[in-house]
Amino acid sequence: MREDRMSLRMKILGVGCAVLAAAVASFMLVLSYDSACAAPASPPVGTTLMKAITHPCYGSHEILGFEDVAIPTPADDEVLVRVRAVSINPLDWHYMQGTPYVVRLSSGLGAPSSRRLGVDFAGTVEAVGSNVVDVRPGDEVFGGRNGALAEYLTVRADRVVELKPANVTFEEAAAVTVAATTALQALRDAGNLKAGQRVLINGASGGVGTFAVQIAKAHGAHVTGVSSTRNLELVRSLGADRVIDYTAEDFTADSERWDLIIDNVGNHPLRAYRRVLSPEGVVVMVGGPKDGLWLGPLTRVARAAVYSRFVPQTFAPFLSELNREDLIVLRDLMASGVVRSVIDRRFTLPETPAAIEYLERGRTRGKNVIMVGTNP
Numbered sequence: 001m002r003e004d005r006m007s008l009r010m011k012i013l014g015v016g017c018a019v020l021a022a023a024v025a026s027f028m029l030v031l032s033y034d035s036a037c038a039a040p041a042s043p044p045v046g047t048t049l050m051k052a053i054t055h056p057c058y059g060s061h062e063i064l065g066f067e068d069v070a071i072p073t074p075a076d077d078e079v080l081v082r083v084r085a086v087s088i089n090p091l092d093w094h095y096m097q098g099t100p101y102v103v104r105l106s107s108g109l110g111a112p113s114s115r116r117l118g119v120d121f122a123g124t125v126e127a128v129g130s131n132v133v134d135v136r137p138g139d140e141v142f143g144g145r146n147g148a149l150a151e152y153l154t155v156r157a158d159r160v161v162e163l164k165p166a167n168v169t170f171e172e173a174a175a176v177t178v179a180a181t182t183a184l185q186a187l188r189d190a191g192n193l194k195a196g197q198r199v200l201i202n203g204a205s206g207g208v209g210t211f212a213v214q215i216a217k218a219h220g221a222h223v224t225g226v227s228s229t230r231n232l233e234l235v236r237s238l239g240a241d242r243v244i245d246y247t248a249e250d251f252t253a254d255s256e257r258w259d260l261i262i263d264n265v266g267n268h269p270l271r272a273y274r275r276v277l278s279p280e281g282v283v284v285m286v287g288g289p290k291d292g293l294w295l296g297p298l299t300r301v302a303r304a305a306v307y308s309r310f311v312p313q314t315f316a317p318f319l320s321e322l323n324r325e326d327l328i329v330l331r332d333l334m335a336s337g338v339v340r341s342v343i344d345r346r347f348t349l350p351e352t353p354a355a356i357e358y359l360e361r362g363r364t365r366g367k368n369v370i371m372v373g374t375n376p
């Protein structure tokens, strides 16, 4: 009798495991499935058209389209912006590829739920909705909006859009939104940076890193920047007190101790960072290696959450969030000349696939900018 019960339990457990395995396998299949590229939809007859970069399916930069789409009409609380410059970020190629697959839970299963790409923009206000009072046609603005890789976009006037300082070009302003917001929030909010602290920026010469060096200096920190040999001078020129060439030296074997590490690269084991942290030091996990097709940096973040429980130092997971308040902080830092954008390469809108392919190589110095409606 007892043996019968045991064997029944084993059978139920076996069936349960099989069902779970089938569910996980189906979920993985759905998550990694790539639909064929859909043909562009014809815009309604009589609409005024603009050019936009589109991604009709997930894939490499080769799937990007350069399509005619309708110019959007601003709602009562929106502004219509004629885009002059767009800067690209790693998040653009993550969304283009739909990788790591976990991003598809928000970007769409099988194919992107939105065909449009790009976030950071700068441009001129063309028209405003009837409820908009603080922005006028002709104003020069910058900000963030999904689908920015186009000749025009609409954005809510109270969201991520702000007047561009007059002493800053469109390309410099467009370079700021995602990368500088990330640097600011990583240092100030996740890192709780205080004047006099010793900060290390791993990946100091990229989009986030070039802003992080400058913003950390503006907060009164002693800054060490890590980059390859060819970028050491750039990082120093941005204000770094010390630079480390990662091709010659491993900063995790250094004798210095840092209070805060902004990690844009994620290329060392967690225990190695701990070796060079002060007793209550913090690592802000901004970026990670490209490997990990399913979960990407989430696996490392999960490991860090467990690790943090057993050590006095903090490994802080981090996701930046665009908002107008921080855009104002960045606008003032740009206007006063405390922060400047480093522009690596300029492209035209139809050259966006080449720009994204270049960014994906991971060797960008500062930011790459797409000049819209003009020659770079």
Ligand SMILES: NC(=O)c1ccc[n+]([C@@H]2O[C@H](COP(=O)([O-])OP(=O)(O)OC[C@H]3O[C@@H](n4cnc5c(N)ncnc54)[C@H](OP(=O)(O)O)[C@@H]3O)[C@@H](O)[C@H]2O)c1
Pocket: 089, 090, 091, 178, 179, 182, 202, 203, 204, 205, 206, 207, 208, 209, 226, 227, 228, 229, 230, 231, 246, 264, 265, 267, 285, 286, 287, 288, 318, 319, 320, 321, 359, 362, 363, 364, 365, 366
């Ligand atoms: N968590 C968030 O909210 C958030 C927001 C924005 C970005 N991110 C992530 O943060 C990371 C950085 O973004 P990004 O815009 O700065 O990217 P990026 O501009 O493409 O970064 C390129 C830079 O990384 C440097 N680099 C590459 N390998 C390095 C190494 N081993 N050590 C030091 N530097 C190295 C390169 O310098 P060299 O040519 O000198 O090697 C290059 O200048 C990405 O993984 C991105 O996805 C996360």
